[in-house]
Each structure stands twice: as structure tokens, then as C-alpha cells.
Amino acid sequence: MGRWAPGARQRLVFAAVDLFTEQGYDATTVAQIAERAGVTKSTFFRHFPDKRELLVAGQEDMCRLLSDGIESAPAGAGAMTAVAAALENASTMMGPDNRDLAPRIKAAVSTSAELQERDALKSVSLAAAMTTALVARGVPEMTAHLAAELGVLAFKQGFARWSDGDRRDGRDLAELSLEALDELRVASRSLD
Structure with a gap:
């Protein structure tokens, strides 16, 4: 998925929830969430300050x-x-x-x-x-x-x-x- 593809914020939330469910919150990294969502880590941090904020988007x-x-x-x-x-x-x-x-x-x-x-x-x-x-x-x-x-x-x-x-x-x-x-x-x- 392209860096500037629309819907990055929503994709990040869905990716995080999937990963939290699959492997647990503590075992999930920002890098894994970004990769699953098809974005870079810097894109992640443009939308969220940390991974716990994903669930209160x-x-x-x-x-x-x-x-x-x-x-x-x-x-x-x-x-x-x-x-x-x-x-x-x-x-x-x-x-x-x-x-x-x-x-x-x-x-x-x-x-x-x-x-x-x-x-x-x-x-x-x-x-x-x-x-x-x-x-x-x-x-x-x-x-x-x-x-x-x-x-x-x-x-x-x-x-x-x-x-x-x-x-x-x-x-x-x-x-x-x-x-x-x-x-x-x-x-x-x-x-x-």
C-alpha cells in the first residue's frame, strides 16, 4: 500500500486491534502495527503518540x-x-x-x-x-x-x-x- 494511501488512521486502528488480539498488547510493537497497516512508523506517529492511544482514537x-x-x-x-x-x-x-x-x-x-x-x-x-x-x-x-x-x-x-x-x-x-x-x-x- 502506498505511503499516502487514504485511510491510514483507520487502518492503523484495525491493525492494532488485530495484533493485540493475536499476540497481546504488550507483545505488539508500533513497527508491527505500522507494517500490518501498510504505513511507515513515522506515519503512525503522525496519527498517534503511542500504541495505547489507538484504542481511544x-x-x-x-x-x-x-x-x-x-x-x-x-x-x-x-x-x-x-x-x-x-x-x-x-x-x-x-x-x-x-x-x-x-x-x-x-x-x-x-x-x-x-x-x-x-x-x-x-x-x-x-x-x-x-x-x-x-x-x-x-x-x-x-x-x-x-x-x-x-x-x-x-x-x-x-x-x-x-x-x-x-x-x-x-x-x-x-x-x-x-x-x-x-x-x-x-x-x-x-x-x-
Whole structure:
């Protein structure tokens, strides 16, 4: 494959997930990932600072989409309505490739403490992005934190249902995330 062939970033992610699955995260090198993807090591480093960042590719875009969704919620909307708008907006980023890749990424992450730590940091950054956007709308900080954390949990649950579920179900990621958010709202009302 030519050095400047399109889709290098996506090919790198797919190559890394394949190699992590085949030989483990720790045994996989950047050189192997680049070779499998058909690019040079320097191309790898133009896209990613290190191999662990491959599995959180798109995190900045996801944070931006969540923030934009909150910002675009109707004026006067409550915190959870704004979070729902964020989840709908962020769901637009996820396509069939994400759905197909998700179970393999989950398997790779489960085998590495370093990747589990990075995945947890991703959740923190998503919640922080939503918290900041909610506070900017005038939501009190504690309420914003709680709503953002519920939003991250709902997105994770919706994503798991979407990626692991029956493809014939017909429901998209946004619908499944909003369903999970509604379930969390009901569950939170039952807390003492």
C-alpha cells in the first residue's frame, strides 16, 4: 500500500486491534502495527503518540460532539435533557466500523491493565466535557457532574447494547443510549 494511501488512521486502528488480539498488547510493537497497516512508523506517529492511544482514537471528537449537543439543547432545557441531546449528537460519530470493531476492542482492553487505565481516563474526559458544557449553560456544578456521569454511563450501556446486540433489532446507538439514560433516571429516583 502506498505511503499516502487514504485511510491510514483507520487502518492503523484495525491493525492494532488485530495484533493485540493475536499476540497481546504488550507483545505488539508500533513497527508491527505500522507494517500490518501498510504505513511507515513515522506515519503512525503522525496519527498517534503511542500504541495505547489507538484504542481511544476519536476521543477529542467525541468530547466535542457531546459538548456541542449540550450547547445546542433548547434554551431552558434541564440538565438531563441537555445530556440526552449530547448523546444523540455523539451517536452520529459511530458507524458500522465502530460497531464491528467494538467487541474486539473490548477483548483487547480486558487483557491489559494499561489499556483499562486508558479506557477509564477516556470516561473521565467525556464526563468532564459534558460537565463543562452544562456549567456553561448555568447548571449548578454538582448537578452538572452528576448529569455528566449518568450521561457517560448511559452512553457506555447504549454502546454495549448496540455493538453486542442483535443486528436485526433495528435500533440505532442514539435510541439505545437514550433508553439507557431513561433507565438510569428511573433507577436514581429509587435511591435513598
